Amino acid sequence: MQNRKVGLIIALSSCLACFLLFVILIVNLIVGIGRSSISHQSSSLLEDRIDVLSIEGVIGETTSSMFATSYYDHQFIINSLSTLIDDPSSKGLIVFIDSPGGSVYHTDEIYLKLLEYKSTGRPVYASFGSTAASGGYYIGCAADKIICNRNTLTGSIGVIMQNIIDISGLYEKLGIKVETITAGENKAMGSGYEPLTDEQRTILQSMLDETHAQFIEVVSEGRNLSLEEARKLADGRIYTAKQALENGLVDQLGTFEDTVTIMRESEDLMDLPLNYIEQAPLSFFDTLLLKLPNLTPKTELSAILELESNINKFGYYCISPLGNSSY
Template sequence: MLILGLFGLNVKRALFSDDRGYEVDGPYLAALYVEGTILAGQVDTFGIATGYQHQWTLDKIDELMNDPENKGILLFIDSPGGGVYESDELYLKLNEYKETTERPVYAVMGSMAASGGYYIAAAADEIFANRNTWTGSIGVTIGTLYDISELLEKYGVKTVTITAGRNKAMGSSVEPLTQEQQAIFQSLVDEAYEQFVGIVAEERNLDLDAVKNLADGRVYTAKQAMELGLVDSIGTMEDAVYAMSEKYDLWDCDVIDIVYQDHSLWGNLFGSVKIPDLKSGDVSALLEVVEGGNRFPISYECELLK
């Protein structure tokens, strides 16, 4: 009875909510929102989708491609970046949309569009940054690897890792990283970095060496980014709508927000419930840091902003 009392309003909303998505009546511009870390399969404690939803976003772009009433995409980005794979997949999908439909894509940056957030913005025909946007952070990270082998030795803790292949367990927190393994990891981030700067140079019509010079991982203000040729204008979503309408004669188009919403019964029941993180002491906290730090998917993500 207590649970039903707590979730009563959410139950009502779940049972009677409308999952029609968005409705259009005539030509429109799609304001597609990319907010949060660009990763796939993001869920909360209950397994409910939370934050940026990768596959949903790709599917929506496919829908827009096949909708003759859609006349362009306004890509709103407020993200510190994300995975190399997901960022590139979204970048390629946006380019597929442009090539297939010959319709424009304008990027509009929110408070941040860093690393992978800038990566996907590079696909746009025009990039607008809010005057308070932080962007750039063009670089690649594999995260921080922790070596706690000496700490374990101090407390008499011994570990055994069974592998076939001398580098199979590289990155383990209980064994020091060898020079060979560090070089292997470096080769991974170097290749992803070359891909990133190559895309920026091509899409922004910039010299490759000039891009490498500015792509040292630092964050730029909107004004600095504009001076470097990374963005085209400093403005808002309204400014981007006006510019697109003027350039492509789209004055008769409505602007429709395309935002992910979980309309499932489970999502409506528990979507607003917050489960606190429970920690038990310093050792637990340390192990949590190590466990999180040693998950090292290579990423276009700004450490400062994530």
Template sequence: MKRLITIALIVLVIASVIAAFALGPGSREGLAPREGNMVGVINLEGVIAGGSGGTFLSSGTDHIVRQLHEAAQDPSIKALVIRINSPGGSAAASQEIYEEVLKVKESGKKVVVSMGDVAASGGYWVASAADKIVANPATITGSIGVIMEFQNVEGLYDKLGLKVNVIKSAEHKDIGSPTRPMTEEERAIFQGMVDDIYNQFIDVVAKGRNMDREQVKELADGRIFTGRQAKELGLVDELGNFYEALKIAAELAGIEGEPVIKEYGRKTPLDILLSGASALFESRNIILPWGIDPAGLLRAPEMK
């Protein structure tokens, strides 16, 4: 049995290595790279999270920011297309990616966002940094807003006969605790945080889309839009798919003819396998349903 498992693992590793060479980053097959005449591509997929992201279902800022930094310094590309397929996620993580997109633009490169199935909330925060936004007519976007959620399991604990003893250094150290009701003062603290991040979001969209702040606020009640509705409202520039976004990026950068594509951070099957397996063993990344992680830290404000 052990021998069969060993053989299976060896076959899996070999297959992953072969796939890595076959599917790894590089230029479009059959076309030789031309210095300064390429369009870079970065994929932002899944929930936007801080750090490494943990699994293939999320995009961690460490990986995405590293790719953006590489693109900004890469002399072989004139433009960058960011393909977004994300419902949002951590507000701070979205903000971090947004700031790095601005640095790509500061390096002299044009940035175009291509929206996939969904590019909402934190995904739209990132998109608003682009020179142009291209969405499919049926893309789900918008959801401009911020949310924090807390559950109260006090009644459940009472039924189970469980009691929690809390020893804290100051009044608000256990703020957001699921084992007691939230006080009005605590609610005001959280509302102040949400309002502050919300106003930052409004400012980002107003600046990126060249819109009046009050105009943005009228759209920023958390509602979602189709890509076609978003274009009519000024939240999207063009309707089209990924290849239309590539064409627009090439035109903005002054690239003649069909551009050569350079993809950053493409994951091999082995990368996906290892990232998923590592997440199973990293308990510090597991978020419990009531918004508190095992280390007792509050869950960050989300944009979804």
């Protein structure tokens, strides 16, 4: 009887969620609340200027949180950089970075776009916020100069493959049997349905080692360090701002305002205004639309499927042992 009541509640909740989704879609279509990422400039694109682009949050696809007014939009960042590369009125670029890193692919895509901008002869400066670690630091290595807040956590020069979880025992407990048919003995490695073999661990480790070597090369080139010097710093540890400065990972300690002043004075751009490139915030309805699946009650099966979706995250991520440090 109790199970029937729980099933009825879940069914009603799902119906309600579907109804809310339908209403939200209609409202977005009629009122036009749904919006794509656009850029809001504080100065005319026709005049010479210094552009400012922020990269905040986990680097990957578009992400947001419930009722948040900001979110990470990868395509917005790439499109913005492409526009600036082709715009001769952009005389310099300051990238404000506050990120613990993210996926290897998306991180490197931003890095290469910054190098493309810099290849035109225009300066790129990086200003580090509270965290510019792993992929966040990787991106910063494209800059001509890195100015780091004195409280920034940075470095974490390494690669991680998160959440390789063997859930076969849980499936067995729930009476779920998974049968995977493959051609190639390592095709399904890391699937979560069976333990990794020693050979598969070796394969995965080789992938991480290769990507780590790429990270070390980026640090070596961007910071004018020898490969050996960069390799010694690339054990995955987090550096304080002072430690990063002492090791040549950043050029100077200072605030974002200091970064602006340093660029203007060093690059002879004193008279140019700042142009903040900002993505449009998500509307309440768009945010709700993204998070609607999380509002419905979770069954054991849905919890397992959610767990599966987080398996095998591969990237330049920083996992801080300090937690949320505060004074």
